[in-house]
Amino acid sequence: MIQNKGNLSSVEADGENNTEGHWLYSDEVKRHFFSPLNFVTDVDEVKDFDGLGLVGSPACGDMMKVWIKVDDKEDKIKQMKWQTFGCASAIGSTSALSEMVTENNGMDLEKAMQIKPQDIIARLGGLPNKKIHCSVLGDKALRSAINDYFKRSGQVERIREEGARMIDSEAKVTDKDIEEAVLEGATTLEAVQKKTKAGLGRPELIPEIEELIKFYREKYFG
Structure with a gap:
């Protein structure tokens, strides 16, 4: 599902592509792209997870699934796994997001629900301007997974619905x-x-x- 295509060059101030037509990426994006964290290779490894979210469209090229494992006593995300059809920005931003929400003993669900694309972009050290839309998929998929957890665990009053697509x-x-x-x-x-x-x-x-x-x-x- 993940394919590393071509070379990723270092990001420059304008955040656009270089003269050879390759997108310019930060070292942090490249780290997550070439060695993605928490990527699901076998769905059996997430069969007992607590929430599942899906956003995007395979028809337009970017689609993402996110699974979360929740500590219900601490109300924190303990694990986040994901799959995506998408470009380097989609892969890098989701890998970085999975690191963000599971480090330091896990992120509170309420705080995770408030993550914005700008938070992920900052974590990555920037993205090319024309690739920023790819970072939107991760936070939406995460919120979808958290809402799914709320539904499964009978906490429907905590659900925050995204607008229909x-x-x-x-x-x-x-x-x-x-x-x-x-x-x-x-x-x-x-x-x-x-x-x-x-x-x-x-x-x-x-x-x-x-x-x-x-x-x-x-x-x-x-």
Whole structure:
């Protein structure tokens, strides 16, 4: 799922690409990119984790899953694992995030919910300007995983919902609509399309819709 492509050059003041067209990255980004921390190679290693979050889209190239293990007595994250389809910035920022929330005996859940992309970028020593959007995936996936933990542990009053993401603008279907369809028993593409019409007029969206169906099916039904 992770592929190291090409060389990563040192970051410069303007945060843009060099004359050879390669993105310029800090040493900290390169450290996390070439030796990512807490990356999941086998999903069996996270089967007993307490929360799972998913953000992004395989269709546009960046998708991320985050798993967390929580100490319920201390209300802290003890472990964070992740997988991503994405570029060096997505990989580096998620690896750095996993280090941030687990160091010093783990981060409080409330503090972790408040992490912003700027915090991750600062940790990395900067990102190229056109790659900053990649750092947004990690904090969103983490909040999704924490919300999932709150739901599983019966702490629904602590859930802070992210805004729904539009999947099919023509059919006006969001990821939340697909999640609801799966929860109502629509666990195949055909069944979800019957309920939502997602992708009927835009076949290029089918891979993303199928990935969401798979994710929600595994999340709720194992």
